[in-house]
Amino acid sequence: MANQEPADTLIGASVELKGSLKNQGSIVINGTVIGDVTSGATVVISETGRVQGPIIAKRIEVAGTVIGSLRGEQLIDLLPKSIVQGDLAGGQLSIRQGATFVGKCEMPLPDGHSHPKSAPKPE
Amino acid sequence: MYYYLFDTSTDPREQQRITQIKSTLTSLGIAGELASLDRGKHIGELVQRAVDKRYSTLVAVGGSSLLQQLVNAIPYGELVVGAIPLSNDPILTQFIGTNDWKVACELLRKRRWHDTPSLRANGIRTPFDLIGELGEQGQLLATTKQWSTRIAGGQVVLHPEDGHVQLSINSPQPRSLFGGKSPQQTTLLTATELSLQSDVIQYLRTGTTEIAALPTTIQHDAVFRCVRAGE
Numbered sequence: 001m002a003n004q005e006p007a008d009t010l011i012g013a014s015v016e017l018k019g020s021l022k023n024q025g026s027i028v029i030n031g032t033v034i035g036d037v038t039s040g041a042t043v044v045i046s047e048t049g050r051v052q053g054p055i056i057a058k059r060i061e062v063a064g065t066v067i068g069s070l071r072g073e074q075l076i077d078l079l080p081k082s083i084v085q086g087d088l089a090g091g092q093l094s095i096r097q098g099a100t101f102v103g104k105c106e107m108p109l110p111d112g113h114s115h116p117k118s119a120p121k122p123e
Numbered sequence: 124m125y126y127y128l129f130d131t132s133t134d135p136r137e138q139q140r141i142t143q144i145k146s147t148l149t150s151l152g153i154a155g156e157l158a159s160l161d162r163g164k165h166i167g168e169l170v171q172r173a174v175d176k177r178y179s180t181l182v183a184v185g186g187s188s189l190l191q192q193l194v195n196a197i198p199y200g201e202l203v204v205g206a207i208p209l210s211n212d213p214i215l216t217q218f219i220g221t222n223d224w225k226v227a228c229e230l231l232r233k234r235r236w237h238d239t240p241s242l243r244a245n246g247i248r249t250p251f252d253l254i255g256e257l258g259e260q261g262q263l264l265a266t267t268k269q270w271s272t273r274i275a276g277g278q279v280v281l282h283p284e285d286g287h288v289q290l291s292i293n294s295p296q297p298r299s300l301f302g303g304k305s306p307q308q309t310t311l312l313t314a315t316e317l318s319l320q321s322d323v324i325q326y327l328r329t330g331t332t333e334i335a336a337l338p339t340t341i342q343h344d345a346v347f348r349c350v351r352a353g354e
Binding site for chain 1: 267270273274275294310
């Protein structure tokens with residue numbers, strides 16, 4: 001895991017939390033969260049971690065399982081063996097070999113680029 | 124300026140210590156009014172008397188239990204609280220940073236206070252951690268307006284911080300069949316107010332004070348000024 005910040009919110013592997021988990025600092029999830037997760041920094045879902053709900057953060061690193069959308073302002077990183085079922089929207093996106101991703105992906109284009117026009121329909 | 128609250132003690136060694144403390148306080152130039160919690164006096168009355176007489180520093184001479192009662196009794200404001208240990212009390216030692224009464228007297232002379240967070244559990248204000256031991260069969264439901272979590276076994280610690288309470292859950296480590304590394308079992312969460320419910324719990328206490336009734340509501344409380352070592 002690339003996460004360097006000490007997490008001030010940490011969910012242990014045997015813990016299941018239901019509801020809304022919001023924090024300005026980093027969040028590390030080794031257990032289960034059923035609900036939405038919001039952080040002003042990094043959210044890390046470890047190999048034993050599971051989230052059922054949307055995640056919004058600056059950076060999101062997934063090694064476990066997420067069923068829900070991911071919105072990472074700076075980065076979404078899906079590590080090998082991660083399973084994500086939900087749409088991704090992020091500044092940068094990394095899907096490592098071995099990761100499973102089912103969903104749509106939306107990324108902003110770099111400055112000076114516009115979305116390509118749809119291909120002309122054959123006459 | 125200094126108002127000293129003494130635990131009533133029948134232990135001759137502690138009586139001797141109290142005499143030594145009184146002498147030291149005089150030699151340090153911080154002798155003040157001495158009040159003893161005997162003859163059915165309530166700490167609230169003594170604190171009110173100290174406030175009425177405009178004492179600015181209230182000192183618990185005794186153990187963590189007396190400091191706990193003092194913090195619970197002081198009004199919000201600019202009063203400074205301190206403590207002088209009478210005997211070996213690990214909770215008080217950890218809190219004020221010394222178990223040496225002479226060092227504690229010297230700290231009081233300097234009157235260097237720190238903003239110190241507190242929490243309130245079932246209406247009791249405390250500067251100490253609230254610790255719950257669940258045992259093997261114990262279960263606890265922690266609920267806030269935002270989330271809830273069921274805790275099975277292990278220990279919970281609620282630590283007062285400025286503006287919130289930090290909840291640490293130390294879950295029991297599962298046995299590994301293959302001798303592999305067990306996953307992280309500590310949980311850290313923050314809340315401004317949370318409720319604890321349980322049918323089976325070994326104890327829930329802050330300092331030496333037992334929080335008898337569950338469910339209980341725990342809230343962060345205002346910081347107060349406390350003379351302690353360090354920083």
